[in-house]
Amino acid sequence: MAAKKTNEETERANAEVGGPKPWVFVLMVVTLYWAINYLDGHGGGFNAKVYSPHKDATVVASLKVQKTPEEQAFESGARIFRGICAACHQPNGRGNANAGYPPLVNSEWVLNESPSRAIAIVSKGLQGPIEVAGQVYNKVAMPSQGAALSDEDIANVISYIRRNSDWGDAHSLPLVTLEQVKAVRETIADRSAPWTADELVQQFPDSQ
Secondary structure (H helix, E strand, C coil), rough: HHHHHHHHHHHHHHHHCCCCHHHHHHHHHHHHHHHHHHHHHHHHHCCCHHHHHCCCCHHHHHEEEECCHHHHHHHHHHHHHHHHHHHHCCCCCEEEHHHHHCCCCCCCCCCCCCCCHHHHHHHHEEEEEEECCEEEEEEECCCCCCCCHHHHHHHHHHHHHHHHHHHHHCCCCCCCCCCHHHHHHCCCCCCCCCCHHHHHHHCCCCCC
């Protein structure tokens, strides 16, 4: 009888010492609730003024490296070229003679002082034979990109092609402007068919 009583007392003592206390859970919940509300009210939302109160947000923004308009246009043009043009003209701009894709590197159709012909080709497409750097390409069938690209897109991608020193030759041609693109596109707005080489020469004789 004494042994049974001792066992019951031991189990009761263990339960009192080792068992979880309800007030502990209540305290944890209250603490967590308080912490969440405190952070929500005082966390600052990663605002620069909160974490660097001695600096104005505009000052912080000005510390970032500002890219020049030329750099911005070049990067935009590179993205467009990789997404649309590189599949045919190749990432290095040298085309694929076996498939009938002429090169853009050192192409007289691209590196003229006036970008009018290049703008017209991108806007309406090109078909038929064309001679590039002394080689004739007979199966050219470039689709129009005028519906897919904005004036700014066309200006940027042609600027990228004309000024890309990564292709082996550095050219000092100026950036193609929005005004140049708009002027050409307004002139050829009623055209629906792709260009031929002869038509481009007749339409844009200033692009020699």
